[in-house]
Amino acid sequence: MIFKLDNLKLKDLYSWLVIITLSSFSLYLFTHKYISNNYYILIISGISGFFLIILYLLLMRQQLHYKEDIFNFVFLIFFVIYGIYFKDIDISILGVLGISLLFFSGKEIVKIYGISQLILVTFLLIFGLFQLIPLITSIQNGWIYDGNVSTLTFGLNKNLVGIFFFNIAIFLFISKKFEKKEWLQYILAVIIGLIIIFLVRDRTVGIILFLFLICYTLIKRKKNISKLSRFLIVLLPIFLTIFSLFLSLNYGKKEWINIFNENLSGRVQYWNYFWNRFSVSLLPQSLTDYFNMYDMGVISTVQYPIDGFCRLGILKDGVIVFTLLMGRIMITLLKLIRNVNTNKFIVIIIIDFLLFSLTKNNSFSYRYICFLFTYIV
Structure with missing residues (x-):
């Protein structure tokens, strides 16, 4: 049947x-x-x-x-x-x-x-x-x-x-x-x-x-939608990646970044730790690491949160996969923007999930929950 x-x-x-x-x-x-x-x-x-x-x-x-x-x-x-x-x-x-x-x-x-x-x-x-x-x-x-x-x-x-x-x-x-x-x-x-x-x-x-x-x-x-807006939307993944890397590498050097870190529950400090501890690799590498939080004023031993795909994705998943995924996002946005009148709903959702990926990694680690990367590939 x-x-x-x-x-x-x-x-x-x-x-x-x-x-x-x-x-x-x-x-x-x-x-x-x-x-x-x-x-x-x-x-x-x-x-x-x-x-x-x-x-x-x-x-x-x-x-x-x-x-x-x-x-x-x-x-x-x-x-x-x-x-x-x-x-x-x-x-x-x-x-x-x-x-x-x-x-x-x-x-x-x-x-x-x-x-x-x-x-x-x-x-x-x-x-x-x-x-x-x-x-x-x-x-x-x-x-x-x-x-x-x-x-x-x-x-x-x-x-x-x-x-x-x-x-x-x-x-x-x-x-x-x-x-x-x-x-x-x-x-x-x-x-x-x-x-x-x-x-x-x-x-x-x-x-x-x-x-x-x-x-x-x-x-x-x-x-x-204006050509400038379309251009900025397609380039959004690059902007978010550059901004996130700037935060990660300049933590402790600028007061506004420290304030930003407090509002993100200390995530920028974690990202700075990873970037100082690990080197960029073409291939995936494990970032799982345990540390003592005495330096942060907390008497506890916990696991570092691997949060923020835009910041840590290039370290964890390697240059090859990170570049492929970011490139696919931009290609997807470009295709949708060409017929934006019928794709506005999906474009907005992709932008929202990109903003979500700026601070969290759930959109990549839990694809059976978040469909951003599943959709774009």
Whole structure:
């Protein structure tokens, strides 16, 4: 019966298998340390993944025709092999997810990630209410209050939870159920933004979500975007990389950078440490390192956060992969800008995720959560 499905129905069925695989795999990954017998979740992910491969082979026969499609497929295979050879799981997963989503447009990818993370958050909430996982986590030195602060994290990193809600919010703007209820889209998105800021307490993602709402509102009905704006958008990855490297290499030399560091929870200081400790390499290298925080006035031994792809990506993933990814982002933006009137939504999302990558690495390390690099490759 499955072989008799037409192309559209086959693709729709495939998209739902991707959603089930992404949501179930993420649910297993984020709950296995709390729930010892949650292997049934992994079984669901494995079964859906098996049928996913079958449908993928059928879609390849129908859709993989053009030279560009074949080039992209070979390019992604390269990423998988490259990551395996250099033992960089992030690069390998990027290639696998890129291959899995090869047949989808930008808006279709937004839909897939939005629905899968809506399912994920729903189950995390259920597990949390039944006390199978922590619903609320107490963190030190919150950005709103001094001392311990309670945050909605489901026992995870609050930055991950922030991205969950961000993807759900932007999904509202392409959902057919809300396309004629623009006012409802904005109300729900604002509510989600407030949840991100005041319950999850992730300022970065919350600010980026409201930035998305403002930019989307301003340019949605604007027919033309100036050539200067288009030029700046395409070159944004270069600007962010140069700016981030300037901060990293000049920490402690300028007062405004020190203030910037305080507002970024000390990240610039971490980046400066890595740039002083490691050298740039053509190939990937491990940045995992433990250090004593006496020099920072804290009596504790913790792991350095590998945050900020624009700053540390070139060190961690090497010049080859970093250049390829940044180049692909610029090529993607250039292609979208050429027909900007129909691609405004995706352009804004890419810009938002680029700004997010300025301070965090979740967009590269968790591609099954954040789709920036998965989409551009």
